[in-house]
Amino acid sequence: MRDIVTDRLIIRRFSEADAAELFEYISNPRANCFMADKVSTLEQAKVMAQKRANDASCVAVCLKETGALIGELMLHQDDEHQADTYSVGWNFNGKFEGKGYASESARALFEHLFTQRDARRLYAYVEDDNFKSQKLCEKLGMRKEACFMEFISFVNNPDGTPKYENTFQYAILKKEWLRRHT
Template identity: 60%
Template structure:
């Protein structure tokens, strides 16, 4: 991926210098969908960074002034032109608008550079911050899936199913507020 700069951020491929930043937010995932990514050592972080550095579908979000990794954006392409998108940010940097700023630039990249026609994101029904973020980005709530997926278990070992919203945005909708 080509590097993208916003006012305060750099979006780029992961690099070996990102291990500490990745460990900071993957050591204690706050959203169940990231439990499989949980790591506890710098060595595990380095291995994940290595894999992500070779995969353009993972985008590092870094502060422009220090280069410090504060989160990531990611996508999964579904042929021919639909992309599932997501994000994961370090809680220490919440409430400063970094997620909105980076994802706005990410949407432009997906729509203009990669030719996406449709983007969608899944958000758990108790993840209010991401729901509000989707709405600020102009995404519409398309669906609500009851007991959609299980990322964790109850104490007795039975699966705990998550209720999940789906938000989506078409390129033609995005272009109304973001003319090229």
Template identity: 60%
Template sequence: MDKIETNRLILRPFRDEDAPGMLAYLSQPRVNCFLDDQISTLEEAVAKVQKRKADHSYMAVCLKESQLIIGELFYLKDEPDTYSIGWNFHASYEGKGYARESAEALLSYLFVNQGARRLYAYVEDDNDRSQTLCERLGMRKEGFFLEFVSFTTNEDGTLKYENTYQYALLKKEWEQYHSK
């Protein structure tokens, strides 16, 4: 993927200079599913940027005006034409429409340029912001998985399992949603 521009944002591959911005949003994960990505030093951010640069399923989300990285989008292909999607943004940029603006561009890219037929996202039941984003993107709740996956432990050391929604969107639904 090259670069995608929206009104206020640029979606692009990661660059070396993204490490400080990445540290800002990966140092304090807002939801448990990103605990594995948690970093605490600039050195760790530099290493993580190198991994993201080599993995084309991740896109840096930057403010167009300043080039400041504020988060990331990611997608994973399930053959032959289905993609899992997700996002992670710095808390300071919540509530400004950046996640929606960038996710809409990602959906368009996957449906139009990558030939996606179906997209889906997993969202923990306590992640209200991502649930709302999925719904605003035209995605529908497709399932609810009790104690689906574990990212952390309880105070007693036992695994803490997350209840998780699955949202999905077909290309024909996306086309209908965007023709309104």
């Protein structure tokens, strides 16, 4: 993917040089779904940065002015039978919250997927207690399509049993996106 540039951001492939800034937000995940990426050392963050650098389904979101990494976007193309469908997601450093960076970058990614990759449908899974991501989905024009009860487990309860999370699915079609943005 070529870099995507917005008014305030650059969305680009990860590099090994992103390790320290990546460490800032993956060392203490704010949503359970990112617990699998949790690291506790800078060395582990370097490994994760390298992994992301070789993974086209994860892109870095950086401030245009300074180049600082502030978060990431995920885009996973479905299998060959639904190759025009992408699962999308985001994870941002809490220090940059409330400035509109998540919506600006996600909007740019959606535009790229719909116009450059000919996506027909985008969807996102959001835990029922992740109100900020739910609000972002709605801001992007996505509709809530489903609530999967006890859908998935990312963490354990204090007794060691899996804590299953209720998860919403949000989605938007290309024709809906184009209607809103033309």
